[in-house]
Amino acid sequence: MLDAAGWAQWQHLAQTVLPGYVAQTAWLVLGVGLGTLLVGGGAATLVSLFEFRGRRWLDALLLLPMAMPAYVAAYAYTDALQFAGPLQSGLRQWFGWQGALWGDVRSLPGAVLLFTLCLYPYVYLLVRTALAERAAAMLEAAQMLGAPLHRRVLQVALPMARPALAAGLMLVLMETLADYGVGSYFGLNTLSTGVYKAWLVHDDRWAAAQIASLLLGIALTCLWLERRAQARMRFASGRGGGEGLRQPLNGAAALAAQAACLLPLLAGFVLPVLILARLVWREARYGEFGLPWERFGGWALSSLKLALAAATLAVALALLITALQRLKRQPAWRNAALRGIGTLVAMGYAMPGAAIAVALLLPLQPLQQRWPVLAPLFTGTVLALMLAYCVRFTGVALQSVGAGYARLPGSLDESARLLGRSDWGLWWSVHRPLLTRSAWAAALLVFVDVMKELPATLLLRPFDSDTLAVVAYQLARDERLAEAALPALAIVAVGLLPLALLWRAMRLR
Structure with missing residues (x-):
């Protein structure tokens, strides 16, 4: 229970910085949640239900962004996309353009995009497993009964993957709430950065504790929801069997599926690694001290x-x-x-x-x-x-x-x-x-x-x-x-x- 002094401080926080912290945290988790559901759930649906060239390789490679911490990707993209970075400088030189070509990547939309690219594998992995192991028998039965492809996907596969989508989403939200590196580097006012500002900048340990308690309460709520979703996954279907029958894709449809899987892989892992490797090479070759x-x-x-x-x-x-x-x-x-x-x-x-x-x-x-x-x-x-x-x-x-x-x-x-x-x-x-x-x-x-x-x-x-x-x-x-x-x-x-x-x-x- 809060004493009078603690309650007064809580009211002070609620009237000053707390609404901003809560609002920016809410926008961040909302954007990241929607982004990871679309990217992770979409990629898992493609590699689980369809057959196209390169599917087996993409099935494994789509997990690679899990090795990329969001704050590391933030450093890489900040160097590449800032005003003096190689991309804007090259475009201005080639086309004679003037001024900044786009806004600062260190912003709330930039953070949403980075978290989406680095955290979508949580959703991808759980949905892929659910579709491959739990929905296979039902999808085969629906196909034998003559259900068209869009009905099998929308009315069989996705409803059975809902618990996996929910569990993956809660894991993503917990990781987003726990982040400090991206929020601090991008100058965001989230609950996590608010704890550090209260403790290290304002030297107010009680304010830091109250903000941290709110952050912890939200994180534990996400954990409770994730556990409920994981429990439902055990009863999502009957016995699954193997990988099921995949619908072959050719032509433009295959190219679209390949692009939809390649883009998050390239943006979430390959490009940040290449940017960082370029920085290391440049520092080793041209740096003043190596x-x-x-x-x-x-x-x-x-x-x-x-x-x-x-x-x-x-x-x-x-x-x-x-x-x-x-x-x-x-x-x-x-x-x-x-x-x-x-x-x-x-x-x-x-x-x-x-x-x-x-x-x-x-x-x-x-x-x-x-x-x-x-x-x-x-x-x-x-x-x-x-x-x-x-x-x-x-x-x-x-x-x-x-x-x-x-x-x-x-x-x-x-x-x-x-x-x-x-x-x-x-x-x-x-x-x-x-x-x-x-x-x-x-x-x-x-x-x-x-x-x-x-x-x-x-x-x-x-x-x-x-x-x-x-x-x-x-x-x-x-x-x-x-x-x-x-x-x-x-x-x-x-x-x-x-x-x-x-x-x-x-x-x-």
């Missing part, structure tokens, strides 16, 4: 250490929680408590980094003022970062390890116990070897997420210990885009690792 390889090595090493430590801790926590949940010879109240802990941990991924940082720092300030000896333990330390990473990403590891446990039949446990194994002996000799792949996959996912994480790292990192994401953001903010390109490309390269794992799992299934 590429900062020595400093880059320090940034990369710092990122690797933090990511490895966070991945190890997150996987260890996930293994502990899932093992305790699996070992059922314990009181009912303990089982209920473990399920509650698992749910709380899984909710961490929905929490924006800004909200986590404020939630960690705010309660510690009174303790540090009373016992100053605690300050070096939590303020600007690796311990604070590890706490934030564990809160944010243990849910990712828990999901992967939990999926591994779901594939282990209960008969294994019964057989081991009949042979005299204790609970932890069962885990060590039976569960642990069979969960190795799931644990490594969980570690890889957490590792990549930590490498890309920006908001919490900005607030909690130790002094003079910058990561690749923080350095890229700081250099781009200082308009040193050529120097920011190298760490940005490194982040993208690391992001390709879980995509290879994901695609291999999809093909095996």
Whole structure:
């Protein structure tokens, strides 16, 4: 409950900055939601229901923008499209045009476009899976009954894909709400950037906490809606069968389908990578000091250490929680408590980094003022970062390890116990070897997420210990885009690792 001072401050925020933050955040998530539904849902429909040249390659390549953080794409397109960038300069030189040829890319419409291009794979992946695995039998039945193509798509496929569309949309909205890099770099007044302005610019921790609580409430609402949509997906249809019958496309229709799939791939991954690679090459060849390889090595090493430590801790926590949940010879109240802990941990991924940082720092300030000896333990330390990473990403590891446990039949446990194994002996000799792949996959996912994480790292990192994401953001903010390109490309390269794992799992299934 808010006291009188807290309520007065909340009213002050509601009368001043909060309406602007809420309005711009609402426009941003509305635009990104519509864009990702159109791009991701449309691409998934094309590759799942139609056959055209290059479909198999596009089916895999459309996932590549997942490796491109939106703030990295923002740096690339800002360099390419700004007034002094190569595109406008070349057009003015070739055609003799004068002045700016288009508006500043650093705007709300620009942010909507960038988020759409980088986040549509969330919708694409879920809708593609739903159409390929759940709607195949119904589509074949509709075709055998003589339903024309447009009826099969509009009245069978898309209604059955609605839960997948909703689940993908909620994931997109959670990622958009959690972003700080694009909003700050583009000068947007969103709830996420408002947390940092209140804390770092105005030095008002309570205002930051109140804005962060509103942001967290919206994110958790999105998580609840996503869970409901995922639950409905399990009952969206009967048993699916294979890939189904695809409608062949030829001529102009095939070209249109190829273009509709190629455009988001090119704009969301290929072009930003080429722009960043050009910046790196130009800096290496024409830069006054060349590429900062020595400093880059320090940034990369710092990122690797933090990511490895966070991945190890997150996987260890996930293994502990899932093992305790699996070992059922314990009181009912303990089982209920473990399920509650698992749910709380899984909710961490929905929490924006800004909200986590404020939630960690705010309660510690009174303790540090009373016992100053605690300050070096939590303020600007690796311990604070590890706490934030564990809160944010243990849910990712828990999901992967939990999926591994779901594939282990209960008969294994019964057989081991009949042979005299204790609970932890069962885990060590039976569960642990069979969960190795799931644990490594969980570690890889957490590792990549930590490498890309920006908001919490900005607030909690130790002094003079910058990561690749923080350095890229700081250099781009200082308009040193050529120097920011190298760490940005490194982040993208690391992001390709879980995509290879994901695609291999999809093909095996």
